[in-house]
Amino acid sequence: MGKNCLVAQSGGPTAVINASVSGVLDANLKHEHFQKVYGARNGIEGVMAGNLIDLSALNKYEIDLLKHTPASALGSCRHKMKDFNEDDSEYRMILETLEKYDIDTFFYIGGNDSMDTVHKLSLYVKNKGIDKKIVGIPKTIDNDLMETDFTPGFGSAAKYIATTVLETYLDASVYKDNGVFIVETMGRDAGWLASSSILAKINGKPVVDFIYLPENEFDKEKFLTDVKKCYEEKKQVYIVASEGLKDMNGDYVFKSKTVEVHDKFAHAQLGGVGSYLKSIIEESNITKRVKVLELGTARRAAMHCASLTDINISHLCGYRAYEMALEGKSGFMAGIKVKSKSPFETEIVEIDPSLVANKVKEIPKEWITDNFVKEELIEYLTPLIQGQPQGVYENGLPKYIKLSI
């Protein structure tokens, strides 16, 4: 048994990915099993390069600040590990670092690519008979990881989207003729983020008129018919669309548009789905008053508007991953299981990372319609955005920590 452990972060940041790091640190404050908790800079690349910092130097106040600081404080990377049967040079570099720093357990926080790393690396050490534990901790705003009931990071992004939809809906309701307002969300393969807009309600009624998800084939004619009818009735249409909409040929709708309209509607080129939908609405003369809002990276970094449930569960994933490693487990991802819907209760369970790696979980077809979502999905989403963050404010703004790396 080695003396130390190591944490690293990978892939796109989320509002709560640091909460999982703070969970590992808090577990070590409690159990004191490892002498040091190291952090690797820029994910697995930092592990290979031996670019580590000592996270156990953080005091409890700093750990709590880290818990409430968005984006990957340790830095990130996008690195695909090769098959070790073909080339194990990277694996040997990783083991060199683990040996050098006397590291027994490596916690890797990330999405399906990172679980591929966890899977391969744990196979490698097992095959070699090396006594090192490799543990995955899930994160992604996309909520598209298999096996886990939901993913840390999603609840906060969903809450940010629902809040922004609610507020921009009110903003887009002030004139006599309010035109069409389109929000484009991330979600290339699954529509979880777009669907969370359904939670934005006034007087118990959703403010969104239509939600378009990549789980459905996009039908342009039906879309234009729906939008026209809604606009004629209310002089206002609020649409949320996932960036990954595809046509019946399986092509991204905005890509075909980019080519097709190169000269005539060159303004449609920059954006993706939002600009595409705007251009077809304008072309079909429904109205020229069409606005598009792309949320950009703000949505995945918005700790100020995070879900307390999400923060706490992300923290718990790190905390329980640590404890499960102490129980002797290795080669797993610390996933989430909903034990009870009401009251909402979850537990952290061991999941085979090979079932998560390189796969995508879509919204069940029976939870959606061609342009909206059903009650089952609302019931699924609602518990995930509950509670407001309790971070520190300083001079009117949230106080965040930047690790000296």
Added chain:
Amino acid sequence: MGKNCLVAQSGGPTAVINASVSGVLDANLKHEHFQKVYGARNGIEGVMAGNLIDLSALNKYEIDLLKHTPASALGSCRHKMKDFNEDDSEYRMILETLEKYDIDTFFYIGGNDSMDTVHKLSLYVKNKGIDKKIVGIPKTIDNDLMETDFTPGFGSAAKYIATTVLETYLDASVYKDNGVFIVETMGRDAGWLASSSILAKINGKPVVDFIYLPENEFDKEKFLTDVKKCYEEKKQVYIVASEGLKDMNGDYVFKSKTVEVHDKFAHAQLGGVGSYLKSIIEESNITKRVKVLELGTARRAAMHCASLTDINISHLCGYRAYEMALEGKSGFMAGIKVKSKSPFETEIVEIDPSLVANKVKEIPKEWITDNFVKEELIEYLTPLIQGQPQGVYENGLPKYIKLSI
């Protein structure tokens, strides 16, 4: 003396424009001077059309919800009143409504166009010897109204921008090579909104590298030199730019670009300044990693991230405007005067709306440099974003009210 009063809202919504309505309503709960407080739908157009609702039907709980609901709950318009010497038909329609509903005082909440309406309408009734009071209440996220030390709506938009800059800066700091991140803010004629990004700090140090304001001529060569140097040093550049940047000829920089690059860089056409800056950075081969974030209408509707100071002062403007009308004043705008910087104290003062109408207040030149801002501006901005909103949450989201109009 008539029995009732009337409130209306105009121009672009803000997060706190309803707080001023709630201020008028709270003042009437206290003083009970008017039997009814009416609201006109869609600003002065609703006054002309006699499209009113009875706001005094709202109970105290609803008034408080309204205080914490973003965007113009009464609806808005953009309407320029004609000179009454040339055509007074609109003025007569307004007076007809005021007579019909026995309205003594009309409170109009808006920006410099609305203060033009307040000025003209109060002159008209004065000239005609009609005993009606016309009162202006300021609002604009742009902070560019003359005579008032700052404007209701600006503090909340500034806080949202600073918060988003802080969070997206962390998000944009996670890789080894982070490229250039550009935030485009509103502000066609004045750079107050862009400048508020200076408040985003980590460990007391601003996270923004450069701030470009419409108060300065935009110097493309200097810009590229600055960005190149910063990128080479840190592999990360964070830029905030105001949409209204102009070149030495006084033309909007993005407009000239749109023509110039029509075919070669057609992707630059949709956006404004952000896309323009991205394109010139890419062309000059500093880096191809350039991201642009446009905040859209989210920034002016973000009550969830509003400034408590801004909410309270917007409410006070409505409240004091009511009281000043009771004292017999008319034909004024209820502006803000900073009485003391530390502790920060303000009072509401009578301002001649003709000094506000159709004018724009820029940032003083001595508060800024060619690519950054000075301490005086930071001192000016800091008190305006203090305090977090204390609105109601329901099911994980802010609870907002929509008036049944």
